[in-house]
Amino acid sequence: MTRYCVASDRHELIATWGTGEGDLASSIAALPVGVDTGRLLSLAQALTQFSSAAWSTYTHPASAADSLEPNGEGWRREEERKGFSEVVDAITRPNLPSGGSIVVSYSSLLESAHRVGRALHHLDDPQLVKAVAAEAAVELAAVESAELGDLSGRAQQAVLLSREDASPVQVAAADHLLQQDPFGPDELFIGVDPTAAAVAAAHWLAAAADVAAEASRLNPTQVVLEADNIEALPHETPTLVLGLINDGVPPHDVVTSLVRHAMHVADGLLPDPTALREALEDLEETLAEYTGDDEPDLTDVALRLTPLDPKRPARDLLEDLLTGIHGCWLLHSEYDDLDHDEEPDTDDVEEWDDEQAEQHENRSRERFAQLVRNTAAHHRDRLI
Structure with missing residues (x-):
């Protein structure tokens, strides 16, 4: 405002x-x-x-x-x-x-x-x-x-506000930017509504997960979680988004429902009491198994009401989704032999200087980006 x-x-x-x-x-x-x-x-x-x-x-x-x-x-x-x-x-x-x-x-x-x-x-x-x-x-x-x-x-x-809906014009603008750079250019945070940008980013994350899954032989819903073993990542939200898209929920509905839920929490509302009750029951069961107590003490246990930052949910979601795409590349680069076949000196990786390492990383990222572009184009109906 x-x-x-x-x-x-x-x-x-x-x-x-x-x-x-x-x-x-x-x-x-x-x-x-x-x-x-x-x-x-x-x-x-x-x-x-x-x-x-x-x-x-x-x-x-x-x-x-x-x-x-x-x-x-x-x-x-x-x-x-x-x-x-x-x-x-x-x-x-x-x-x-x-x-x-x-x-x-x-x-x-x-x-x-x-x-x-x-x-x-x-x-x-x-x-x-x-x-x-x-x-x-x-x-x-x-x-x-x-x-x-x-x-x-x-x-x-x-661009600094979270919105409960996403403009098709803004989604298309974000999609165009991600076609140019699937890792997420700075322009996404400068000229695009963050909810709309997150809708497009969810679509591109799903494409990146498919590429990483093909290389790693893992389920696409688990690739960001697996990439967390390579580099510490905020994997919870990208994994949740991938699971919902895998279940057939369109990226628009996934993103707007998450953002809307967080906005309601920020307004002091409890959008889904039933889900909270189930989450508390799951938490009690987990603590009971961990502590061995039938009725564990929940006094000092915190339960998140939303996976997003309620002060800036759309922007927080966009950041997490782009980090998820980065995680997909990390996993892909670990498994894809074609990335390494192009390098004549892969047996002497430890002897590479900074310039050689940077060149290798750039080639790996560009190859991954092109594969993601192809996959995103193949599933474009998911975004529209």
Whole structure:
């Protein structure tokens, strides 16, 4: 989301937002002179809350809800998104106290806009009202742009957000980047929505696992776990994703369900109490076998509610999936004889200098990458 602040030395209202490479800032308007700083900060805080509410319609779209039935979660999200058309009016003509009471909107977005309007009302500066209304329109346009899969301009801040759904445009963009570099280029973290990038990365991880499995004669669902014996890897999440894809779950559904679950945990919700109960029972059984106690003490035992970092689930998942692809290459390079047949001096590997070792690794990675490209293309229907 965009954060708003008061530049006290220049007496200006400033907007700042992240891009994946760092933060950008823009001057919104000059602030009235001689006004109490607290009132200026109230305006900045209200605008930040407004931005958070606006971007929440992007991260929690109606398309990701289980139902669009009236008064259900999907219906509520649709109604919240419809509020975009009323924001400027709420800012310029906010609900004000009357007779000791005030009308409060059920919409988080519109109520945040009314708070911005009330903060402006206290400042009594028509030019500032005009500038802030224009700024709100810019912010809403950035959300709309991100919804369409265009992360240019201020919409680029979407690369730092986790979304419960994935734009087909953004999935295609991530897939194109992975075709160029199946190990995951830096551009995935700079110009692509992380949920969409993770959907494409899950597809490419499955292709990499197939390549590694063919070379190692292992089950594709176990290759990242096996690669952990070569190099320490965060193998739990890639292995979970590979198992679900192997069971026929599309990459889109695998990724969005994991991200949505973690986002619910971050919101303080328990999405699946039944699954938690089963996990606790499994934990008790494991501890009982380990300790020999029929009723093991769980006082100091922690159980993860989600395999992802709830503060940044989509980005965390993307990182784990790309690490999984790296693990597939590690395993492939251990087993694939063709990688070594091209090297004239493989019997003297210990005598290679750094340049020779680097050349060998680059050839191994490129051969593996091409095999993964071929496999990913063969199973492209899995991604679409």
